[in-house]
Amino acid sequence: MPWDFKPDRPIYTQLIEQIELKIFSGEFPPGSKLPSVRDIAQEASVNPNTMQRALAKLEEDGLVVTHRTSGRSVTEDIEMIRKAKNRLAKRQIAEFLEKMKLMGFEKTETLALISDMLEEMKK
Amino acid sequence: MNAILECNNLKKSFGTKLALAGIDLKVERGRIVGLLGPNGSGKTTLIKLANSLLTPTEGSILIGGKKPGVETKKIVSYLPEKTYLNNWMKVHQIIEFFADFYEDFRPEKAYDMLKRLNIDPADRLKNLSKGTKEKVQLILVMSREAELYLLDEPIGGVDPAARDYILETIISNYSDNATVIISTHLIADIEKILDDVIFIKEGTVVLSSDVDSIRDEKGKSVDALFREVFKC
Numbered sequence: 642m643p644w645d646f647k648p649d650r651p652i653y654t655q656l657i658e659q660i661e662l663k664i665f666s667g668e669f670p671p672g673s674k675l676p677s678v679r680d681i682a683q684e685a686s687v688n689p690n691t692m693q694r695a696l697a698k699l700e701e702d703g704l705v706v707t708h709r710t711s712g713r714s715v716t717e718d719i720e721m722i723r724k725a726k727n728r729l730a731k732r733q734i735a736e737f738l739e740k741m742k743l744m745g746f747e748k749t750e751t752l753a754l755i756s757d758m759l760e761e762m763k764k
Numbered sequence: 765m766n767a768i769l770e771c772n773n774l775k776k777s778f779g780t781k782l783a784l785a786g787i788d789l790k791v792e793r794g795r796i797v798g799l800l801g802p803n804g805s806g807k808t809t810l811i812k813l814a815n816s817l818l819t820p821t822e823g824s825i826l827i828g829g830k831k832p833g834v835e836t837k838k839i840v841s842y843l844p845e846k847t848y849l850n851n852w853m854k855v856h857q858i859i860e861f862f863a864d865f866y867e868d869f870r871p872e873k874a875y876d877m878l879k880r881l882n883i884d885p886a887d888r889l890k891n892l893s894k895g896t897k898e899k900v901q902l903i904l905v906m907s908r909e910a911e912l913y914l915l916d917e918p919i920g921g922v923d924p925a926a927r928d929y930i931l932e933t934i935i936s937n938y939s940d941n942a943t944v945i946i947s948t949h950l951i952a953d954i955e956k957i958l959d960d961v962i963f964i965k966e967g968t969v970v971l972s973s974d975v976d977s978i979r980d981e982k983g984k985s986v987d988a989l990f991r992e993v994f995k996c
Contacts, residue, residue, distance in 0.1 A: 648987065648988065649979065649983050649984055649985065649988075651976035652975065652979070686928065686932060687935075687956050687957060688956070688957045688959055690795070691959070
């Protein structure tokens with residue numbers, strides 16, 4: 642997944658979200674070693690200080706851990722990753738439901754639409 | 765630790781024209797800073813003052829606590845807006861020249877970057893395109909382990925693909941704790957790599973802030989804010 646930044650929000654928060662996604666999707670698997678701040682900043686073409694700040698926040702949240710000698714890695718706590726992933730999913734669904742509501746859909750109608758679509762995608 | 769660059773009521777006039785009208789500024793170490801302003805706003809004048817190519821009319825400018833001069837040139841790596849390299853020289857000769865000149869110059873770093881950009885060290889400068897020359901010059905500047913890099917319009921003359929490479933070169937080669945000041949008006953291209961921005965307009969600082977605060981508070985990019993502040 643390539644890095645992509647929107648112009649209207651802090652780069653730092655967008656970095657956190659995108660690293661989280663990489664952890665959830667398994668691109669950065671549990672327990673895996675993360676590249677150095679400089680390397681990962683270079684890959685995303687962002688300022689290393691900004692990357693440092695984003696990683697420090699992820700560390701505070703527990704998704705990323707620092708070892709004294711060998712740099713940073715993704716947490717091995719699969720349960721924690723699962724919880725964080727679910728939290729994100731719930732936020733996305735809440736946003737989606739809010740939009741559907743604005744379009745005038747009842748919850749049951751929305752649910753029916755989703756099931757229909759899933760059925761069609763199976764074919 | 766003291767600021768790497770500090771200006772106090774810095775003024776510079778050329779005859780009756782006031783190029784800098786009293787700049788107060790403090791730039792910390794370990795930052796990448798964008799010096800942004802329209803043409804003729806005083807960006808280059810400020811950078812030249814920092815390199816003692818000009819002297820202040822009034823006020824002061826200090827680099828790491830010292831007045832610009834021989835001592836500060838040891839810690840400042842400067843990329844001027846115009847090329848000053850001798851056209852008859854070969855790329856590797858210029859590298860040797862720089863290695864003689866600056867204690868903190870790392871030739872191996874320069875050769876490594878040349879290789880990545882497919883530039884042959886045996887080529888003569890006069891045979892290189894304008895863009896390639898600019899790349900060579902940036903490579904020379906970034907191969908020093910300086911405390912302050914002053915880059916005057918480093919991406920103006922190169923194509924967008926090379927721009928990305930140059931920005932990457934800047935991010936990956938400035939030494940820890942060093943500060944990089946980049947003057948440009950191509951803001952959208954460099955916004956992602958900046959910590960702080962300084963907006964300068966008609967010789968005065970109109971805004972000095974960090975990039976994420978701008979995005980956070982104004983809900984817009986630095987580029988969009990610039991267009992608003994400098995609307996013609």
